[in-house]
Amino acid sequence: MMTTASQIGPGMVPAAHGKAVHVARGQSIRIISLHGTQVVDTWAFNADDPSEFMSMDHTRSVNSRITVAVGDSCMSNRRRPMLHVTEDTSPGIHDTLLCPCNRQLYEQLGCTGYHRNCEDNMHEGLADAGLAVPFTPAALNIFMNVPVHADRTLSRLVPETKPGDFIRLRAEMDVFVVMSSCPQDITTINGDKTPREVHYVVEE
Ligand SMILES: [Zn+2]
Numbered sequence: 001m002m003t004t005a006s007q008i009g010p011g012m013v014p015a016a017h018g019k020a021v022h023v024a025r026g027q028s029i030r031i032i033s034l035h036g037t038q039v040v041d042t043w044a045f046n047a048d049d050p051s052e053f054m055s056m057d058h059t060r061s062v063n064s065r066i067t068v069a070v071g072d073s074c075m076s077n078r079r080r081p082m083l084h085v086t087e088d089t090s091p092g093i094h095d096t097l098l099c100p101c102n103r104q105l106y107e108q109l110g111c112t113g114y115h116r117n118c119e120d121n122m123h124e125g126l127a128d129a130g131l132a133v134p135f136t137p138a139a140l141n142i143f144m145n146v147p148v149h150a151d152r153t154l155s156r157l158v159p160e161t162k163p164g165d166f167i168r169l170r171a172e173m174d175v176f177v178v179m180s181s182c183p184q185d186i187t188t189i190n191g192d193k194t195p196r197e198v199h200y201v202v203e204e
Contacts, residue, residue, distance in 0.1 A: 008027070008202050008203065008204065009201065009202060010199065010200070010201045011199070011200050011201070011202070012197050012198070012199055012200075013040075013179045013180070013181050013197060013198040013199075013200065014181065014197055015181050015183075015195045015196050015197045016116045016121075016181055016182075016183035016185075016195040017116070017121055017124070017125075017180070017181060018118070018120075018121025018122055018123075018124050018125035018178060018179065018180040018181070019125045019128070019178070019179055020125040020126050020128060020129035020131065020176045020177070020178045021176065021177050021178075021179070021200065021202060022047060022129070022174070022175075022176055023171040023174075023175050023176075023177050023202055024171060024174050025171050025172065025173050025174050026170070026171065026204075027170070027171055027202055027203065027204055028086060028168050028169060028170040028171070028202070028203050028204075029168070029169050029171070029177050029200055029201070029202050029203075030087075030166045030167070030168045030169075030200060030201045030202075030203065031142055031166060031167050031168075031169070031179065031198065031199075031200050032164065032165070032166040032198070032199040032200060032201070033090065033143055033159075033161045033162070033163065033164070033165045033166065033198075034163060034164075034196065034197060034198065034199050035163055035196045036159070036161050036162050036163040036165070036191070037143075037158060037159045037161065037190055037191025037192065037196075038143065038159075038181060038182070038190055038191070038195065038196045038197075038198055039141055039142065039143050039144040039159060039182040039184070039189055039190050040141075040142040040143060040179050040180065040181065040182070040198050041100045041101075041118040041121070041122070041139035041140075041141055041142075041144075041179070041180040041182055042139055042140045042141075042142050042177065042178070042179050042180075043122055043137055043139055043140070043177070043178040044074065044076075044082045044083055044171075044175045044176065044177050044178070045126070045131065045133065045175060045176045045178070046076065046082075046173060046174070046175060047173075047174040047175055047176055048174065050126075050131055050132075050133050050176070051133070052076045052077060052078050052080075053076060053077055053133070053137045054074050054075070054076060054082045054083065054137065054140065055075060055076055055077040055137065055138070056096040056097075056137075056138040056139070056140065057077075057138070058075040058076065058077060058079050059072070059073075059074045059075045059096060059140075060096055061075075062075050062079070066096055066097060066148060067092070067093065067094045067095065067096060068085050068094055068096070068140065069085060069088070069092055070085050070086065070087060070088050070092075071085065072084075072085050073085075073172065074140060074169070077137075080172075080173070081172040081173075082171070082172055082173060082175055083169040083170065083171060083172065083175070083177070084169065084170045084172055085167065085168070085169060086168045086169070086170050087166075087167070087168040088166075088167045088168070089164075089165050089166055089167075090143060090160075090161045090162075090165035090166070090167060091160045091161065091165075093143065093144075093145050093159070093160055093161075094140060094141060094142050094143060094144060094167070095140075095141035095144035095145070095146040096138070096140060096141070097146055097148075097154065098141060098144070098146055098154075098156075099138060100117070100118035100119050100122065100136060100138070100139045100141075100180070101117045101118045101119065101182060101183070101184055102117050102118070102119035102120070102136070103115070103117055103119070103120065105117065106186070109186050109187075110186075111186075115183065116183035117183055118139065118180040118182050118183070119136045121180035121181075121183070122136060122139075122178050122180055123136070125178045125179070125180070126176070126178060129176055131176060139180070141182075142167055143159045143161045143165075144159065144182075144189065145157040145158060145159050145160060145189075156187065156188075156189055158188055158189075158191050159189075159190070159191060179198060179200065181195055181196065181197060181198045182195065183195050
């Protein structure tokens, strides 16, 4: 398995694209909402064995919560902590329930040509890091506003995040964190239907 030196410092995920970033055990990644309403679909893979990945199913099960909050760990499919939420200056609204957008979703929304999507962004980001997996896990949809009502139905609302809000995640093992600036520009899940760049900082 390829090993990549830690990329300490700031970086940027271009609007509607994806990026994989190596975060060593003990380091943190701060994912920053530069413009306020951009959703960031986020995955994590064990850097030594990407068949171990961050699992929203196991995360919900361990935390007994449908989102993640400070003090929670995002768990792997092998029920081990991967990312620990250490700080969150946003309203704390993140989705673990809905699927990453993919090519078929945009076809069903009426797109006739290729539409960028979070699923392809994840695989492109991994490929740039020299990795590949034959599946697409559910993502932690950071800043995505999907409330669950008393009758157990869902709504899709505009993010409540303000510019500059961030969530800080500490790596509990060596991981690649993959972020996608969600390209959704047909619904209002990203606010004003304009995908925007996402900033991040990897720090000790
Ligand atoms: Zn998306």
